Amino acid sequence: xxxxxxxxxxxxxxxxxxxxxxxxxxxxxxxxxxxxxxxxxxxxxxxxxxxxxxxxxxxxxxxxxxxxxxxxxxxxxxxxxxxxxxxxxxxxxxxxxxxxxxxxxxxxxxxxxxxxxxxxxxxxxxxxxxxxxxxxxxxxxxxxxxxxxxxxxxxxxxxxxxxxxxxxxxxxxxxxxxxxxxxxxxxxxxxxxxxxxxxxxxxxxxxxxxxxxxxxxxxxxxxxxxxxxxxxxxxxxxxxxxxxxxxxxxxxxxxxxxxxxxxxxxxxxxxxxxxxxxxxxxxxxxxxxxxxxxxxxxxxxxxxxxxxxxxxxxxxxxxxxxxxxxxxxxxxxxxxxxxxxxxxxxxxxxxxxxxxxxxxxxxxxxxxxxxxxxxxxxxxx
Amino acid sequence: xxxxxxxxxxxxxxxxxxxxxxxxxxxxxxxxxxxxxxxxxxxxxxxxxxxxxxxxxxxxxxxxxxxxxxxxxxxxxxxxxxxxxxxxxxxxxxxxxxxxxxxxxxxxxxxxxxxxxxxxxxxxxxxxxxxxxxxxxxxxxxxxxxxxxxxxxxxxxxxxxxxxxxxxxxxxxxxxxxxxxxxxxxxxxxxxxxxxxxxxxxxxxxxxxxxxxxxxxxxxxxxxxxxxxxxxxxxxxxxxxxxxxxxxxxxxxxxxxxxxxxxxxxxxxxxxxxxxxxxxxxxxxxxxxxxxxxxxxxxxxxxxxxxxxxxxxxxxxxxxxxxxxxxxxxxxxxxxxxxxxxxxxxxxxxxxxxxxxxxxxxxxxxxxxxxxxxxxxxxxx
Numbered sequence: 001x002x003x004x005x006x007x008x009x010x011x012x013x014x015x016x017x018x019x020x021x022x023x024x025x026x027x028x029x030x031x032x033x034x035x036x037x038x039x040x041x042x043x044x045x046x047x048x049x050x051x052x053x054x055x056x057x058x059x060x061x062x063x064x065x066x067x068x069x070x071x072x073x074x075x076x077x078x079x080x081x082x083x084x085x086x087x088x089x090x091x092x093x094x095x096x097x098x099x100x101x102x103x104x105x106x107x108x109x110x111x112x113x114x115x116x117x118x119x120x121x122x123x124x125x126x127x128x129x130x131x132x133x134x135x136x137x138x139x140x141x142x143x144x145x146x147x148x149x150x151x152x153x154x155x156x157x158x159x160x161x162x163x164x165x166x167x168x169x170x171x172x173x174x175x176x177x178x179x180x181x182x183x184x185x186x187x188x189x190x191x192x193x194x195x196x197x198x199x200x201x202x203x204x205x206x207x208x209x210x211x212x213x214x215x216x217x218x219x220x221x222x223x224x225x226x227x228x229x230x231x232x233x234x235x236x237x238x239x240x241x242x243x244x245x246x247x248x249x250x251x252x253x254x255x256x257x258x259x260x261x262x263x264x265x266x267x268x269x270x271x272x273x274x275x276x277x278x279x280x281x282x283x284x285x286x287x288x289x290x291x292x293x294x295x296x297x298x299x300x301x302x303x304x305x306x307x308x309x310x311x312x313x314x315x316x317x318x319x320x321x322x323x324x325x326x327x328x329x330x331x332x333x334x335x336x337x338x339x340x341x342x343x344x345x346x347x348x349x350x351x352x353x354x355x356x357x358x359x360x361x362x363x364x365x366x367x368x369x370x371x372x373x374x375x376x377x378x379x380x381x
Numbered sequence: 382x383x384x385x386x387x388x389x390x391x392x393x394x395x396x397x398x399x400x401x402x403x404x405x406x407x408x409x410x411x412x413x414x415x416x417x418x419x420x421x422x423x424x425x426x427x428x429x430x431x432x433x434x435x436x437x438x439x440x441x442x443x444x445x446x447x448x449x450x451x452x453x454x455x456x457x458x459x460x461x462x463x464x465x466x467x468x469x470x471x472x473x474x475x476x477x478x479x480x481x482x483x484x485x486x487x488x489x490x491x492x493x494x495x496x497x498x499x500x501x502x503x504x505x506x507x508x509x510x511x512x513x514x515x516x517x518x519x520x521x522x523x524x525x526x527x528x529x530x531x532x533x534x535x536x537x538x539x540x541x542x543x544x545x546x547x548x549x550x551x552x553x554x555x556x557x558x559x560x561x562x563x564x565x566x567x568x569x570x571x572x573x574x575x576x577x578x579x580x581x582x583x584x585x586x587x588x589x590x591x592x593x594x595x596x597x598x599x600x601x602x603x604x605x606x607x608x609x610x611x612x613x614x615x616x617x618x619x620x621x622x623x624x625x626x627x628x629x630x631x632x633x634x635x636x637x638x639x640x641x642x643x644x645x646x647x648x649x650x651x652x653x654x655x656x657x658x659x660x661x662x663x664x665x666x667x668x669x670x671x672x673x674x675x676x677x678x679x680x681x682x683x684x685x686x687x688x689x690x691x692x693x694x695x696x697x698x699x700x701x702x703x704x705x706x707x708x709x710x711x712x713x714x715x716x717x718x719x720x721x722x723x724x725x726x727x728x729x730x731x732x733x734x735x736x737x738x739x740x741x742x743x744x745x746x747x748x749x750x751x752x753x754x755x756x757x758x759x760x761x762x
Contacts, residue, residue: 002459066467066511069518078383082521085465086447130447137450140463141522368747 014197017163024059037283118178165258305353316344395578398544405440418664499559546639686734697725
């Protein structure tokens with residue numbers, strides 16, 4: 001693995017869209033007792049369901065600690081690889097590399113700086129040194145060269161690419177005080193263009209209410225194809241989310257993408273607000289002397305936090321009447337893919353959802369699933 | 382990765398010889414402070430030299446702890462993969478899987494039981510749980526199925542295969558009280574045949590004097606081609622090794638291999654006895670209240686502990702007049718390979734040598750170096 005200090009854009013590399021073909025997906029086994037309630041038992045089951053759903057149409061690598069290997073190996077289907085790696089928690093989207101690809105189909109990983117969503121300013125845990133080493137080590141594991149972008153703090157959940165030069169972000173996250181406070185918006189925009197090989201950055205003002213990542217874009221808005229997005233939506237004017245979603249819609253209606261297209265916005269309804277229950281709070285270890293979550297705390301539940309696998313969309317469910325509505329909308333928007341809905345409350349409690357716990361690896365020249373054969377191992381699951 | 386409880390022989394799998402073509406080699410980064418003197422600094426340098434020499438003609442994967450990743454990555458050539466894995470020490474030969482191969486070129490790994498060369502009877506450290514998980518985890522990493530042979534205690538250094546049905550072992554090791562005391566010699570022999578796909582086991586009586594592995598075969602005798610071995614030798618009748626090597630020679634002269642061939646024995650002279658020096662002992666942490674090694678302790682130095690890479694033989698050197706003699710003998714015996722000699726005192730202090738810190742992965746159907754192209758990355762090193 002070469003550690004590169006050049007810029008992907010100058011090298012002819014750009015970030016593919018998630019709906020483009022994957023080699024596979026990386027996930028991280030849940031373990032941290034202040035994130036995952038009751039010894040992470042329920043979270044493990046939910047992660048297994050997500051991994052198995054993704055593994056129907058692409059490879060899955062599950063990273064886990066030394067201590068958890070045997071349990072992970074036992075609980076996961078054979079065709080999912082379990083690989084030891086030290087991490088601080090289970091947010092593969094945010095700690096794994098963002099992969100970029102060139103015209104010959106070669107891929108490289110970007111090793112962003114990671115500071116637990118805000119560092120000493122408003123980060124969510126300390127320390128985060130293990131997480132911050134995951135991206136580079138995963139590139140080494142996959143025998144891919146890696147761009148050293150550690151000076152720039154960014155998480156995979158804060159960017160979405162359409163694969164045609166346009167990248168979606170939120171101002172609330174990328175301009176937060178805990179990430180790159182010394183860089184101006186323009187400087188951050190240039191970094192994004194240079195690393196993601198993008199031409200245009202679309203800056204949504206905000207994300208989902210109380211989303212503790214400073215409102216990652218991947219919880220509020222996602223590309224479903226170039227020029228088209230889904231936007232998390234509520235018609236309840238009393239919900240603080242109403243104004244936030246409306247502001248995003250207003251912004252998107254005024255924008256064109258890198259190709260000059262107007263953005264088509266599909267509203268994806270939110271579930272009714274989801275709150276922490278007393279007994280869930282009791283299942284979590286305290287963090288630095290404080291309860292991690294409190295009874296009645298609203299969680300940032302959103303259907304937008306889905307993962308697009310090669311032949312499926314893996315969608316969170318909240319035992320809400322909109323579960324079915326969201327599923328139908330996505331079935332229409334992803335005609336070639338099965339929408340697999342997984343009850344995600346046990347993931348949500350940890351602070352994110354299905355998109356947050358996954359990171360795609362684009363298919364690459366010479367990969368053993370380029371012809372779509374070995375990618376399909378395990379259809380039985 | 383499937384965990385198999387069948388027997389390789391019944392499945393059509395057998396252990397190739399080390400001189401057959403490799404996909405690559407696994408090593409483990411040295412760290413343990415009661416094995417490697419003075420913070421393992423000199424050991425790391427020696428391991429890097431060995432890895433780089435092997436990487437001239439095949440892939441190398443270096444396993445290392447979370448803590449050592451950055452140092453290993455910095456010290457090793459780019460084209461060597463560094464992969465996190467927890468271990469108890471650095472003896473890849475003994476803790477990594479033994480790979481077996483079928484007629485279609487597929488490979489599987491055998492996950493032997495590992496108890497630190499003798500468990501509570503006369504094992505060399507405690508605990509050994511991390512080491513005992515390496516084989517299975519490495520198979521998972523390589524996406525190879527694994528045979529569960531954990532009930533049978535065996536190390537890779539205690540077997541040598543000629544790839545044509547004959548396996549070399551030592552009685553001193555395989556019949557030791559700390560390994561499989563409930564099994565008879567005949568039962569152990571059947572296990573070896575079943576797992577290694579062998580027809581005939583050749584039982585040398587012993588190995589190298591004071592070899593703390595209960596005299597692994599890989600320090601005294603190795604196949605250089607089917608029907609031909611090198612045997613560690615001394616003509617010094619006062620050296621306790623004299624009788625031991627002579628007993629092995631006498632045994633071999635009476636034997637034929639699985640194909641009915643008489644065994645051709647090439648004597649490989651030993652270096653003059655190598656002893657621990659006072660300052661080396663001072664560089665080692667104590668183990669369980671005792672010095673790990675004592676001044677004047679004789680180390681089991683032997684030129685037989687070489688590694689056969691695709692285009693090289695990586696041979697230990699001891700700054701002894703026989704360094705050059707051994708090199709010349711091996712150059713003659715391995716005409717298609719360069720003999721690369723590496724000063725190995727800093728490895729020897731740890732208790733083994735170049736063969737002990739390496740484990741080959743045979744080339745397999747579909748591997749990206751089957752055509753010998755990518756295997757040759759890094760000829761510059």
